[in-house]
Amino acid sequence: MATSLSSVIHISFVDTKTTRTRFSILKSHRKFFTISSKSTSNVPISETTPPNNNIKNSSLSDQLAPLANTTLPTLPENLPKVLSKPKPTWANPTKAKRHLLSQQRHKRSSVLYNPQMKEFQRFAQKLNNCDDSSEAEFMACLEEIPSSLTRENALLVLNSLKPWQKTHMFLNWIKNQDLLPMETMFYNVTMKSLRFGRQFGVIEELAHQMIDNGVELDNVTYSTIITCANKCNLFDKAEHWFERMYKTGLMPDEVTFSAILGVYARLGKVEVVISLFERGRATGWKPDLITCSVLGKMFGEAGDFYGIRYVLQEMKSLGLQPNLVVYNTLIEATGKAGKPGFARSLFEEMIDSGIAPNEKTLTAVIKIYGKARWSKDALEVWQRMKENGWPMDFILYNTLLNMCADVGLVEEAETLFRDMKQSEQCKPDSWSYTAMLNIYGSEGNVDKSIKLFEEMCKFGIELNVMGCTCLIQCLGKAMEIDALVRVFDIYVERGVKPDDKLCGCLLSVVSLSQGSKDQEKVLACLQRANPKLVAFIQLIVDEQTSFETVKEEFRGIMSNAVVEVRTPFCNCLIDICRNKDLLGRAHELLYLGSLYGFYPSLHHKSQYEWCLDVRRLSVGAALTALEEWMATLTKIVRREEALPDLFLAQTGTGAHKFAHGLNISFASHLRKLDAPFRQSEDKVGSFIATKDDLVSWVQSNSPASIAT
DNA sequence: AATAAGCACT
Numbered sequence: 001m002a003t004s005l006s007s008v009i010h011i012s013f014v015d016t017k018t019t020r021t022r023f024s025i026l027k028s029h030r031k032f033f034t035i036s037s038k039s040t041s042n043v044p045i046s047e048t049t050p051p052n053n054n055i056k057n058s059s060l061s062d063q064l065a066p067l068a069n070t071t072l073p074t075l076p077e078n079l080p081k082v083l084s085k086p087k088p089t090w091a092n093p094t095k096a097k098r099h100l101l102s103q104q105r106h107k108r109s110s111v112l113y114n115p116q117m118k119e120f121q122r123f124a125q126k127l128n129n130c131d132d133s134s135e136a137e138f139m140a141c142l143e144e145i146p147s148s149l150t151r152e153n154a155l156l157v158l159n160s161l162k163p164w165q166k167t168h169m170f171l172n173w174i175k176n177q178d179l180l181p182m183e184t185m186f187y188n189v190t191m192k193s194l195r196f197g198r199q200f201g202v203i204e205e206l207a208h209q210m211i212d213n214g215v216e217l218d219n220v221t222y223s224t225i226i227t228c229a230n231k232c233n234l235f236d237k238a239e240h241w242f243e244r245m246y247k248t249g250l251m252p253d254e255v256t257f258s259a260i261l262g263v264y265a266r267l268g269k270v271e272v273v274i275s276l277f278e279r280g281r282a283t284g285w286k287p288d289l290i291t292c293s294v295l296g297k298m299f300g301e302a303g304d305f306y307g308i309r310y311v312l313q314e315m316k317s318l319g320l321q322p323n324l325v326v327y328n329t330l331i332e333a334t335g336k337a338g339k340p341g342f343a344r345s346l347f348e349e350m351i352d353s354g355i356a357p358n359e360k361t362l363t364a365v366i367k368i369y370g371k372a373r374w375s376k377d378a379l380e381v382w383q384r385m386k387e388n389g390w391p392m393d394f395i396l397y398n399t400l401l402n403m404c405a406d407v408g409l410v411e412e413a414e415t416l417f418r419d420m421k422q423s424e425q426c427k428p429d430s431w432s433y434t435a436m437l438n439i440y441g442s443e444g445n446v447d448k449s450i451k452l453f454e455e456m457c458k459f460g461i462e463l464n465v466m467g468c469t470c471l472i473q474c475l476g477k478a479m480e481i482d483a484l485v486r487v488f489d490i491y492v493e494r495g496v497k498p499d500d501k502l503c504g505c506l507l508s509v510v511s512l513s514q515g516s517k518d519q520e521k522v523l524a525c526l527q528r529a530n531p532k533l534v535a536f537i538q539l540i541v542d543e544q545t546s547f548e549t550v551k552e553e554f555r556g557i558m559s560n561a562v563v564e565v566r567t568p569f570c571n572c573l574i575d576i577c578r579n580k581d582l583l584g585r586a587h588e589l590l591y592l593g594s595l596y597g598f599y600p601s602l603h604h605k606s607q608y609e610w611c612l613d614v615r616r617l618s619v620g621a622a623l624t625a626l627e628e629w630m631a632t633l634t635k636i637v638r639r640e641e642a643l644p645d646l647f648l649a650q651t652g653t654g655a656h657k658f659a660h661g662l663n664i665s666f667a668s669h670l671r672k673l674d675a676p677f678r679q680s681e682d683k684v685g686s687f688i689a690t691k692d693d694l695v696s697w698v699q700s701n702s703p704a705s706i707a708t
Numbered sequence: 709a710a711t712a713a714g715c716a717c718t
Contacts (some may be wrong), residue, residue, distance in 0.1 A: 108711080155709080188709040195710090225711040258711045293712035327712045363714040402716065431715060438717060446717050466717050473717090501717070 006120040100279050102251040106219040119146045120153040124160035127170070138169055149179055149187075164197035171206075182213060188220045195228035200237065203228050207241070217245075223256040230263050258291045265298035270307070273298060289320055293329045300333020305342070308333050322350070328360045335368035343368045344377065359393040366396070370403030378403050379412070394426045401435035405442065413439050431461040437467045441474035446483075449474045454485060463494050469502045476509030481518035484509065488525045498529035500565040507533065507572040510622070514579035531558060533569075539578060540585055547588055554592050567598040567616065575620035581640040586624045599625075606642050615652040615685075619665045622651065626666065630675055637698040647694060649677055649687040674701075 117311050123146055131137045146153075154174055161167040171190045175182055187210055194203045203225055210217055222245045229238035242260050245252060252260060257280060264272045273295065277287070292315050299307030308330060315322060321329065327350040334343040347365050351357065357365070362385060369378035382400065385392065404413035420428045428436075433456050440449040449471055456463065468491040475484040488506075492498070498506075506526045513519040536557050537679045539545050558566050569594040577586040593599055602625060604611050612629050614622035626649065636643065651663040663685045670677050673683055677694035680686035689697075 159709080185709055190709095192709065218709090220710045225710095227711060253710095255711050262711070288711085290712045295713075323712095325713050330713095332714070358713095360714045367715080393714095398715050405717085434716065441718085469717060473709090505717095 001455065030257075100276070101257040101285055102219075102253045103284060105253050105255060107126075114150070114152045116146060116148075116150070116153055117156065120156050121160065124157045127157070127161060127166060132163060132640075133164065135169065138166060139173075142170075142173055149174075149177075151180055151183060154180060155185060155189060158186060158193070159366070162193060162196070164193045164199055164202070165307070167193035168202060182215055184210070184216050184218050184221060187215060188218075191221065191224040191228070195224055198232050200228050200232045200234055204237070205302060217248075217250070219250070219253045219256045222250070222252065223259045226256065226259045226263060230259070230266060233266075233443060235263055235267050254285065254288065254291075257285070258288070258294065261291060262294045265294050268298070268302060270298060270302050270304070273383060285318075286318060287314070289315075289323055289326050292320065292322075293326045296326070296330045296333045297662060300329075300336040303337050305334065305337040305339050308337055308342075321353070324350075324355050324358060324361070327355060328358075328364060331361065332364040334362060335371070340368045340372035340374065356388075357390055359391050359396045362390060363396050363399045366399050366403050370399075370406035373407055374410065375407035378407060379409075382412075392426070394429075397426050398429075398431045398435060401432055401439075405435050406439040408439075408442070410439055412445060428461075430456075430464055430467070433461050434464060434467040434470065436468040437474075441470035444474060444477055446474060446480055448477045450483065457490070463491055463496050465491075465496050465502055466498050468496055468498070469505050472502065472505045472509065475524075476505065476512060479513065479518070481509075481513060481516075481521050485521050485525060488528075500562045502564045503530045503533060503561075504568045504572065507569060508618075510537070511572045511575035511579060511618075514576070532560070535661070537573070540573065540589070541580055541582060543582065543585075550585070550588060551592060554589070555596075558596060564597070567593070568618075570598050571618035571621045574624055575618050578620040578624065582626075583627075586620060587628060590621060590624045590628065593621075603629075606644070609646045609648055610644050611648040611650065613650045614662070614666070615650055617662075619662055622662055622666055623669045626669060626675075627673070630673060633694060634698050634701070637695055642692070643691050645691050647677070647689040647691075651685045653685045 012115045049397060055686055094311065110226075123144070125142050126144070127138065130141045158170060159169055161170055171186060174180060174186065175219075178274070187206055191203050191206060194200075207217065207221070207225055209215075210221070225241045226238045229235065231242065237416060238260075242252075242263070245256070257276075261273050261276060277291075281287070291310050296308055296311045299305075301313065307696065312330070315326075317493050327346065331343050331346050331350075334340075334346060343365065347357070347361070350361070362381065365381055366378055369375075369381065397416060400416055401413055404410070404416070413436065416431065420426050420432060433452060436452055437449060440452060453467075453471060455461075456467070468487070471487050472484055475481070475487065489613060503526065504531060506522060508527060509522045510519060513522055521535070536553050539553055540550055558569065561569055570589060574586045577583075577589060590599075594602065599617070600617075601613055604613065614625050615624060629649075633647070635645075649666070651666045653663065666687070667679060670687060674697075676689045676697040677687035678689070680688050
């Protein structure tokens with residue numbers, strides 16, 4: 001019975017009886033499925049998706065697109081209770097069901113006893129030892145092949161050859177010699193070697209050769225092709241061969257099916273994966289650990305914690321106990337989904353179940369604790385690593401260093417760094433040095449930063465833009481401008497290309513070095529990194545420049561910069577203008593920044609309280625925002641419009657390691673404006689005024705005293 | 709003869 005692709009998909013859309021019950025596991029998907037089942041009667045799939053009237057001729061991805069376009073919604077907290085009891089009430093034994101995948105795994109043919117095995121093993125060894133780059137030498141070696149090549153021995157040799165070029169050449173040789181009929185297995189073994197070498201082009205060539213010569217493509221062939229395409233990020237190719245398999249009437253077995261799920265998972269098509277997974281489950285398929293791992297990773301990438309819990313529940317109901325790899329994947333995924341507490345309990349559960357963590361487990365856990373700023377937990381794991389002799393490797397060392405940077409453990413980082421230098425296997429590399437530069441930069445330790453940099457140059461450690469940014473930040477804050485320029489020059493000479501973050505860092509040093517000769521030196525560095533930005537600075541500090549021009553150029557500068565630096569850029573530019581007493585320009589820039597949405601949470605209002613939140617602003621931008629606010633409030637008071645009882649300005653506590661004393665500058669500016677705000681007694685970094693305070697302040701002030 | 713896991717700059 002040949003099952004065409006379209007009929008498979010058609011079943012998926014109409015045969016809701018088989019799928020509905022399992023879909024009730026995920027409420028939203030049941031809802032989706034009920035709706036999409038109507039698509040066969042030309043009812044739109046959803047408001048946003050046009051009806052697909054052409055199911056027969058569209059590609060698989062087109063047909064599944066409506067699934068892919070919906071993101072997995074947040075699910076209710078009580079979900080696990082529902083998940084833990086999937087009652088299989090869908091079964092309808094009277095009706096033959098068409099399947100999405102074959103329940104039987106492709107069978108391996110048995111290995112025959114082979115008296116010449118040893119001889120051919122030696123031969124393969126000889127072929128492996130000959131020069132990789134010389135085809136002629138390889139062909140010469142082939143002359144010495146022991147006589148009477150059997151299919152078993154051909155497979156043995158194909159299986160042992162590496163790199164892929166040799167496997168490929170040997171396959172071609174067998175074909176050209178015409179000694180043996182070409183079998184599917186010869187191609188499959190060769191493809192495995194080619195996949196290791198990421199040679200998708202050659203694999204595809206062989207697949208076409210098989211088709212042309214009438215050699216059957218089986219599940220092993222397809223799964224190898226698909227996983228290779230996946231590895232090479234050729235997702236359309238993976239889909240193409242998957243579709244071809246269905247079209248030729250071959251059902252994927254569980255390995256191929258798993259490989260297909262892996263492709264959609266890597267594409268982030270969560271809905272497609274869930275749909276295929278559920279449909280497979282509904283027809284009796286039992287997913288294995290590998291499939292669970294694929295799903296877990298996908299949900300992690302999607303930041304979907306409920307999805308991860310869903311995978312865990314599925315495993316539980318299938319009686320699958322996670323192994324080391326699955327635990328590692330799920331721990332990492334949980335971290336990515338922003339649930340460090342859950343990651344920690346998975347980690348402990350894993351150890352309690354008797355599985356010892358490896359380097360990858362510990363890397364994931366340490367990274368999660370560092371990002372969560374859980375220094376206590378991170379240090380505890382580190383302690384256990386030492387006590388239990390848990391494995392350490394190079395990546396784990398660097399992850400530990402990054403964790404130290406995240407939670408501010410300077411001495412511990414120094415100890416680790418020394419350990420690395422003394423070790424044989426894990427000598428510090430550019431990542432390790434960058435982590436240390438980050439640590440010293442954060443605490444403003446100029447001497448140690450410079451010493452580290454000199455060491456990097458001496459040992460020939462690769463310089464990267466992140467290390468440069470850390471150094472520039474550190475030296476800029478300390479106003480060591482000559483050293484800053486020297487460091488910048490060396491990085492540029494060594495071919496490091498400044499990125500937007502480095503430019504932002506230089507820009508902030510420009511604003512800090514206002515009024516000194518040093519500013520020119522920093523501007524010269526910035527000129528090399530981003531000449532347009534320097535031109536823009538010159539434009540805005542010229543009072544003659546019109547607002548229209550500033551507006552136009554501002555747009556250009558900001559759209560060329562990556563999203564993360566746009567707000568800091570705008571902050572620095574405002575600072576530069578304020579430092580030059582160009583208050584009008586500072587207000588224009590703040591206005592433009594607000595217009596482009598760089599300051600989304602600056603104002604919030606309730607019936608009782610209006611709040612100005614300047615916590616993400618630089619000092620200059622915060623003061624500009626304060627002036628703007630006072631001017632607006634003044635207008636409102638004068639017009640006698642409705643006002644709330646309380647006004648609140650928030651600067652934050654300045655407790656963060658990169659805090660710039662915003663609350664202090666803000667308080668002093670309030671005094672300068674003689675504004676009616678008082679520092680809150682129970683909340684540091686909050687400034688409060690009542691409606692009465694404000695009204696009397698406006699009445700006692702002349703309009704001219706407020707900058708607009 | 710085929711399927712799953714780790715390194716970065718508030």
